[in-house]
Amino acid sequence: MPIAVDTFFLNPDAPGTLQAQVQQMIAEGILSGRFHIGEKLPSSRKLASHLGVSRITVTLAYTELVANDYLTSRGRSGYYVSENAPVPPVYSPRPRAADTVDWTRAIAQRFTGGDTPHKPVGWRDFRYPFIYGQADPTLFDHTNWRHCALRALGQKDFAALTDDYFDRDDPLLVEYIARHTLPRRGISARPEEILITLGAQNALWIAARVLLNHRRRAVIEDPCYPAQRDLLTHAGCQLTPVRVDADGLPPDAIPADTDVIFTSPSHQCPTTATMPLERRRALLAHARDIDALVVEDDYEFEMAFLAAPSPALKSLDEDGRVIYVGSFSKSLFPGLRLGYMVGSEPFIREARALRATMLRHPPGHMQRTTAYFLSLGHYDSQIRRMGAALHDRRAAMEAAISAHGLSIAGRGVYGGSSLWMRAPEGTDSAQLAARLQAQSVFIEPGAPFFAGPERAKRYYRLGYSSIPVARIGDGIARIAEALGQMQADDG
Template sequence: MARIPVESFVLGPAQGATLQRQVQDAVTRGVLAGRMRPGDRMPSSRALARHLGLSRITVTLAYADLVANDYLVSRGRSGTFVSPNAPTPAPVPRAARPARGGVDWSRALGQRFPDPAPLARPADWRRYPYPFIYGQTDQRLFDHGNWRRCALQALGSRDFGPLSEDAYARDDPYLVEQITTRILPRRGIDARPEEVLVTMGAQNALWMAAQVLLTQRRTAVMERPCYPALREILQLGRCIAQEVAVDGGGLPPGQVPEGADVLFVTPSHHCPTGVTMPLARRRALLALAERREMLIVEDDYEFELGFVTPPLPALKSLDRTGRVIYIGSFAKSLFPGLRLGYLVAAEPVIRELRALRGLVLRHVPGHVQRTAAYFLAQGHWDAQVARMTRAFRDRRAAAQAAMDTHGLAPARANAFGGSSFWMRAPEGVRAIDLADRLRARGVLIEPADAFFSDPRPGPFYRLAYSSIASEDIPEGIARIARETARLAGSAQAVWP
């Protein structure tokens, strides 16, 4: 038996964990690594608290949890020891060094995959005072309490089956019910449970749709600019991929090339410019698809956040022939790390998609599905969307007022709302250079080069207000205007 020195305890990166959890993790890491062996004596709670600069109650509670989990054992006045029942690390043999002339991986790999488009934001973006970055959850707006209660409810014994069972290719029927009765009717979509598939977010849905609908001999058409992951998915599928440039009304139906088999489109809120496709153009696109026997994949991302004008009907709601495959997700209304979405299509399509998903990942984790189902069923999702809509409306107004003051303007009008503006730097100014200058001044913007197939740096960037408080927006916009003017070589930037 050895006494474990207090100096051997160092708390790792917090990663959002409580101090109590960090102490527990430090002990479990030591046990699992073999540095703390059964029978070894732990430092007293007072000594460890003093060493780590924590309160004694924090260490005492951490020790109590470790005793309950049989990592530690308390022996009255003798102290606290590593339990004889604590997990013991398995011996790890040292890996042999590969011999010369080993595997030639450049030939052995059967397929190469495109690198994901680089993130336009640093990992520590939250520490910047003016983060105009897109797609991240604002913790100030999220309903932590009710989400936690729904997660605990999903962990109860009543739901142990949906939580723990291998459902093979089935989805949680309770979540599917909420999607068909609470979400899809908002978009005018009437769907049966057999026409809905739960996915690991919209990107997973796009990949599965491409796998099922396309071959190397079929042609896919996407918007220009477009969601970078979609372009990479189509490249991976090795289909014939073509682009159609969007205008102020989204994708023009008359520009869709002959012979197109599948069209990928974001009509309600084009990604990334934010323009909305008019109703007449939507009808024309559906008529074109019917004449040419073309399928349409509609990505209706961020539909919940349309607040400038009343939302137009989804393509899927206008579809009378079953040609539209509809994709939605909870990434914007809840949080992107949830990785939860849904796909709505004709039953034969869903059947094939379900079989594909079953081969790859079976189903979305049961606890995730049931927690989201409770959050929807109890009305928390509706309240969450309403809260975000009010906040985003105020932030958009603050950003627009600040841009008017400093002579800035979006590159495209946005009658939808959402959470961002599509911007263009002055002639001769690259967005990536502007972003670099602004980052040094505490401001984050997102250069939009990844949205274009042309890899050369361009003038476009996305200015999002989903993660910045209203009171911080005017100063952030002012800094953007000043740096833009400096780069443009004039006292005031001129925006084409």
């Protein structure tokens, strides 16, 4: 592709002759890496006309650049960036002078420094990736996803692809969720009670902004999904972490002045605990007593391959008190960025207005592709296939863990795609993770899940949604070995 003529500008305040300025502009484009070896320059006629200089000025500049080996001339076909030109490997424009803006003062609200852990970019190259929540190319139905995406790119769906429609959602997707997905959780909802979001985290974020302010109190589970704690911290509300037990969030520990309870009853994140029916009823009764709302994060209900998933808290809700959050990140893939929330109409109306002002709507193409994938039955097949594979991996995990004498702290009786592990007392799982990384084993340290400042360090999470079953035994053996070495080093 030739370099577009409209990417050339002369600085009206620059010193030197016009020819020198043109020459320097092109040399800088090459030296910064903006132009690559072999790329074609605009014709002298075009560039001269664009810059408003005479053609001979550009021609002379080009000739000089050829003499200096920045450019080569290929006769009538024009000028090209020379093979010998000093092109750097990456684009790095000349650094500007330091900002005169005082950013410490200019930034009114800070968002950096949260608990959300950064994943190593190269995790797919790990031989033993016990990572959580990423798609496995061997399980994902890539072929049918492509078919659905292609269909959603057809002429018939031009409006669904291209239109700006901030105040509604793809009716096909909403209808499928209402008729087929929510009934699996015992939930009935009309389209006006459903909002499509940019993933479950976006739904939690929206719920926090609509329902909280600095005078209101939110309860979160401890440990919990770190991004959830981050987003509530940013919301500026009063925040009370409540320690979960083997049955999840204990209702009795929720303070009476709580306004909103954030909970993951069906599959507590990260401990995988399932809240029993009796506690669900007690939680709803307690919420009613103190007039609190409940935001139910049901991020992984599809992964129930060992036991039927318990009905959602929302299915027991007679008051309109529960806001239900679902996600396609675990059952399809996280890069899709699609989730949904279900709640009473006055709430969904405000949530929709907030979504409209912050981002208008989730991209139409992602919504329509998902609607096709769901309604053509590919989704159900995919869930079954994932369930079968996760079932085998889970069995391999438990067998290896037991054989090596490691301790499971939470295992998800329904299934799921991770185990919550407890290392021997005194172990820092961040050090364990660092040690294992050198052996191509990826594990997630548990500390970021806990509310600070005194965080339990001995826990870690082992995901099995991305590791082949054949590598599980070896991977667990390496973890056991590393733990053994750490204890030997300490002793």
